């Protein structure tokens with residue numbers, strides 16, 4: 001049996017219909033923007049391995065720093081103990097984060113970073129003895145697969161079996177072009193309720209919802225409305241952080257800064273699992289008390305794992321190099337050029353681009369949807385061409401590691417055009 005067949009015997013994969021899915025591709029090596037399978041075939045990782053890999057695979061500097069950390073302190077309990085990588089990482093993140101952020105809470109993935117944010121906001125109000133339990137969120141959002149994350153996300157196929165178990169959320173329309181007034185009006189109506197704890201959003205772009213984009217101007221206005229009513233604002237930057245939108249954080253595009261920010265994915269350069277929830281001082285202050293019941297009773301065994309923190313520190317070193325910024329700008333320019341070329345293609349409903357992300361919404365006889373049957377065909381086509389692009393239904397997107405070359409980007413663009421010409 002080869003590796004893919006052995007896998008089938010023992011493994012249950014995420015987001016995969018186990019009855020019909022083809023055998024998984026067995027990856028044996030990563031290098032820069034490439035993967036190699038067990039037959040020696042090379043693939044361009046066009047989606048940065050679920051949006052985490054920002055500097056390329058097996059980056060030698062990341063490998064060196066992680067290896068050094070493994071030989072010094074690989075892991076330590078984080079309640080009652082601390083360590084240099086966790087403290088240094090917090091200090092360095094604050095140099096990059098909006099100035100209103102002042103404390104960092106560690107966890108170990110994007111969903112837990114969101115879960116921590118929601119719990120912080122709920123308990124903030126509980127500690128103030130003003131229990132507020134409702135959340136405002138956008139329709140079509142995705143915030144992870146834990147129960148809090150599912151509750152604030154779109155109600156869809158991902159969480160349908162759990163619908164009755166999810167907590168109450170006021171979903172307002174996404175303020176895409178032309179719908180801004182509708183969103184503002186829905187927000188104003190929601191804010192008339194007095195029990196709103198928080199407003200959570202994916203800033204400027206909804207990832208899993210289909211790379212749906214909206215303007216910073218409207219988000220600024222929504223945050224302003226929330227601040228007027230003392231509603232805590234939570235930016236879920238799990239996907240948008242670390243350069244994806246062209247700036248270091250999507251919040252850097254905004255005048256009004258969120259009270260809480262969730263980070264993961266690109267945080268460690270995509271090599272180790274780590275989650276971070278940052279908050280403004282006023283939130284932290286609500287947990288300072290002689291009353292033990294006001295403690296934030298939340299933590300994970302791997303909270304602030306030193307090896308993961310050292311990966312994040314090494315990743316920040318690479319972000320400090322001018323070439324990383326130049327690469328982000330270069331990818332942005334290449335995407336913009338291709339958008340101009342392809343935007344009127346007859347097989348497309350729309351092309352969208354923000355920073356290093358470009359998305360193509362393909363016309364089909366079905367509605368635009370994650371379960372659109374074109375998805376499998378798209379994946380197989382690109383895999384056969386040596387490109388990993390895992391579509392969101394009929395939406396194909398490119399979200400590459402920043403080290404990808406212009407030649408590889410051109411090859412992906414050319415293959416997208418070929419797909420639209422021959423397969424739709």
Ligand SMILES: Cc1ncc(COP(=O)(O)O)c(C=O)c1O
Nearest residue numbers: 109110111142143144207238239
């Ligand atoms: C905006 C956003 N929030 C949260 C998550 C959940 O992150 P994780 O998959 O690490 O749990 C994701 C994952 O795609 C995401 O895009």
